[in-house]
Amino acid sequence: MVAIRPTLAAPKTALERLPEEWADVLVSWGEPKFRGIQVFRWIHQRGVFDPAQMTDLPKSLRERLAKEDLALPMEVALFHRSSDGTRKMLLRLTDGKEVESVLIPQGHVGDLAAVPDDEDADVEEPRARTPISQCISTQVGCAMGCVFCASGVAGLKRHMNAGEIVSQVLLGRARSDEHERVRNVVFMGMGEPLHNYDAVARALVLLTHPEGLALSTRRVTLSTSGLVPQIDRLGQDFGGQVQLAVSLHAVDNEKRSALMPINRKHPIEELMEALRRYPLPKRRRITIEYTLIAGKNDELRDADTLSKLLRGIPVKVNLIPMNPVDGSPLAAPDYSGVDAFQERLRSHGVAAFVRRTRGDDIAAACGQLALHGEKRRLRVDYSAGGGGS
Numbered sequence: 001m002v003a004i005r006p007t008l009a010a011p012k013t014a015l016e017r018l019p020e021e022w023a024d025v026l027v028s029w030g031e032p033k034f035r036g037i038q039v040f041r042w043i044h045q046r047g048v049f050d051p052a053q054m055t056d057l058p059k060s061l062r063e064r065l066a067k068e069d070l071a072l073p074m075e076v077a078l079f080h081r082s083s084d085g086t087r088k089m090l091l092r093l094t095d096g097k098e099v100e101s102v103l104i105p106q107g108h109v110g111d112l113a114a115v116p117d118d119e120d121a122d123v124e125e126p127r128a129r130t131p132i133s134q135c136i137s138t139q140v141g142c143a144m145g146c147v148f149c150a151s152g153v154a155g156l157k158r159h160m161n162a163g164e165i166v167s168q169v170l171l172g173r174a175r176s177d178e179h180e181r182v183r184n185v186v187f188m189g190m191g192e193p194l195h196n197y198d199a200v201a202r203a204l205v206l207l208t209h210p211e212g213l214a215l216s217t218r219r220v221t222l223s224t225s226g227l228v229p230q231i232d233r234l235g236q237d238f239g240g241q242v243q244l245a246v247s248l249h250a251v252d253n254e255k256r257s258a259l260m261p262i263n264r265k266h267p268i269e270e271l272m273e274a275l276r277r278y279p280l281p282k283r284r285r286i287t288i289e290y291t292l293i294a295g296k297n298d299e300l301r302d303a304d305t306l307s308k309l310l311r312g313i314p315v316k317v318n319l320i321p322m323n324p325v326d327g328s329p330l331a332a333p334d335y336s337g338v339d340a341f342q343e344r345l346r347s348h349g350v351a352a353f354v355r356r357t358r359g360d361d362i363a364a365a366c367g368q369l370a371l372h373g374e375k376r377r378l379r380v381d382y383s384a385g386g387g388g389s
């Protein structure tokens, strides 16, 4: 595993302290420095939050730690299991706000994890445990206003801190079945991760810390709507080790701006240049997310333009048939249209996959569960080049 350590903003909560930050705190209490790594391991490796259970710590330290706020900053408000094995958690934060996280058995949605099977050969995998992918949130709501996305409907309520972001994975691990383990984490739930950069950067360091959850950076995927300066920053801070997924969804600026208002600030050409600059390690690819919307972006000439745009960038394209949002006039193309689009991309030498929607019976598209009761009608105005929720 490659050690990654960008300069981080100070921790906001005890839960998001790194071992050396714990050591600083504990030394100031008169404890030896090595206790820092012990406390970190209890929380992030073993998922123990009650100091009374941290049995290799002296009693006096356990009592002192009990005064720190080490409790998980969320509770599971709803836990739905789909017939296909997908599980969706509605998580209530300490201020009552709600976000969501989805556990997805791998094999069903290998595409979502952004690590193609042919790149997996050198990864040691214990045979006995079923790998699962977890989709996590980074903000309550989202400010980006993409018109096809339920999370964008409510607008941004607040950023999540790093402790809240990582706690989703700690909870996901605790709530997965005994034979499973969380192997991939995808920042693709509520929120634009790069709009909450400092907290997300700290969460990435925590999730991949070898003394904690120890996820491989190749198994952590950050999905963005295209915040160009932050893509550059992520590339520099993590040396390109974090898997990057980009929501593209349209191949010309007028259509993309209508779907994704961020495109007015960072148009397609600027975004493609940022992807060319991203310091990808060898044999890695950036994932391009392309939601197919009937009559809007699903023509074969769109596939031709898409392949031209991506020329020279190591990518794979995930095609996602539109998952309808209540009140939206947008719909998915039929199966033959999806197949034809995929085949056209492949004929241009572009690796293209269709991501099947999972967990339809529990509304597993990110954003849908937390937005229950907050549905509003979506307005899409292509002719004006605008839209939003």
Ligand code: SF4
Pocket: 142, 143, 144, 145, 146, 149, 150, 151, 152, 153, 189, 190, 191, 192, 224, 225, 247
């Ligand atoms: S697609 Fe992503 S960036 Fe766009 S509104 Fe939804 S959560 Fe935000």
